[in-house]
Amino acid sequence: MTAMPSTEQVISLRGVHKRYPGGVHALRGVDLDVNAGEMLAIVGPSGSGKSTMLHIVGTLDLPTEGSVHLAGHDISHLNDRELSGLRARTIGFVFQQFFLLSGTSALDNVATGAVYTGLPPRERRARAAAALDRVGLGHRVDHHPNELSGGERQRVAVARALINDPQLILADEPTGNLDSKTEAQIIDLLQHLHDEGTGVLVITHSHEIAATMPRQVSLHDGRIVADTAGRHVGAPA
């Protein structure tokens, strides 16, 4: 999927602090490098700063201190338009709550993922159909979210994240709203996408899920307390 060499860093966090108005110090000096094509889990209990990590890694929020590089660009030097464009092409988001547009078919939901790339609608729909095929929902293109099971909805959301061929899928508790059987299917799907070359970063509170990933980063009280990167660094099998 990505033409990037495996040593290319998609995300690089250096000395990242995040303080919220009101005094909450959510991240306290985080360093994190995520290579292209890598699969990892950021795991931690609630209150550990996971959500803040999602927002900082996803460039939806800026750190109070420290630097964030996305695909080699220091995001503090980018304007809203540039950063939005870079975000759209580099990161595909998957959320716990799916965030599908109701009253819109699976195909159009997925196509929404490419709205801001400037592709013509016909091309977007063609890519959306291909992305739905990739997640095994080629037969559900015309179904609306309310006609789909929870697992199927999350697959649609994964397809939407895939439509721009991102270097990294950023999944926030992707199985948080699913039963354990469906959870396994979604993790399998992410594993499969990783095998095809897409980077996957899963943020979760579940050590069980994290254990299925080649690399685990443990977050506690806004600090990284463990990172198995030393043992697993490099291209996946």
Add this chain to the structure above:
Amino acid sequence: MSATTPSTPLPTSVFRPGDIARAASGGLAANRLRAILSALGIAIGIASMVAVLGIASSSRAELLATLDRLGTNLLAVTSGTSFVGDDVELPEMSTAMVERIGPVEATASTTAVDAAVFRNELMPSGRTGGLAVHAADADLLHVLNGTLASGRFLDTAPPGLPVTVLGATAAERLGGIRPGMQVVIDDERFGVIGVLEPLELVPALDSAAIVPRGVAETLFGTSTAPSTLYVRTTPAQIDAVSGVLAATANPENPEAVEVSRPSDALAARDATESTFTTLLLGLGAVALVVGGLGIANVMVIAVLERRSEIGLRRALGATRRFISRQFFGEAVLLSGIGGLGGGLLGVGVVAVYATSRALPVAIDPGVPFAGVGAAVLIGAVAGVYPAVRAARMSPTEALNH
């Protein structure tokens, strides 16, 4: 696809106009009932303004057509009162004298008859029903440009016969009198030979029974002097004629003569109506402002309700500006739909109203279009605040709620 060096210009996000429209209409489609209800506010405002303007222009068109048909070159000379307050009759010779004025084309006169008209002898004599009896010249109908609903006018009757032509109201009040029937005027039976259509220029004659001068003179001793003298002039000379009429009709007491132009009464009706039109337009404008507030309100709620969509779109690459464009577009679309519906509704109301009153449907095609334009403008104003608010929402806040 990936920019590897920071110096390469980055591919920026774009939001095509077609996609803005799709996103805006999609937002509305997701909550149809609310969209329809809030668009209805604008629609009612626009519809009322379009309808008011359309009805006003239709009745004006009708009035102009009426004036055109009846002519505005008719003058009425009426006997009035002298300085000391005595009633002063017009001299018998006044008709002949007025006819000598150059631009006068035709004259006809009526004289009030001191008598009452009844359906038959059994009616108590006090109940005149507000109906009057007038003696008139045979060419009165021609001078007034009146038309007969049925029967004939006095000019076709042999002189000396007790016949009468009834005004439209008189025929109705006497109980649906038709030509060929008889009525009683002061104990004398009169054959009804015709019934008039309403006389728009001289409504007073609608509630009168008109009898030949000679008959009135013989039976009731009516004076041959006219009480009202109707004068048709060449249209260009009407002011000049009007100026000399009083002195010509009654050289001894010109101040006791009243000269009026019956078509002025119709024109005055138009002036009254345009005052009402202005008032109603003001009310329509108030409805429109209220509709605009409704749209602003609905959009503010939509922004709050759709925080997760805003967060998602930011995650998908939308800039703050794209978010504001989407919600702004939604407000404009909402009010535009309301304006379009209101414009159509307004034209429909005008068509139904005009048809039901047999008026011409005269509506300036610019009016409904201006209505849609005004609606869009209101939507734009109403959409600014919600759009700015949506754009300011931080994506993390939007995703967390």
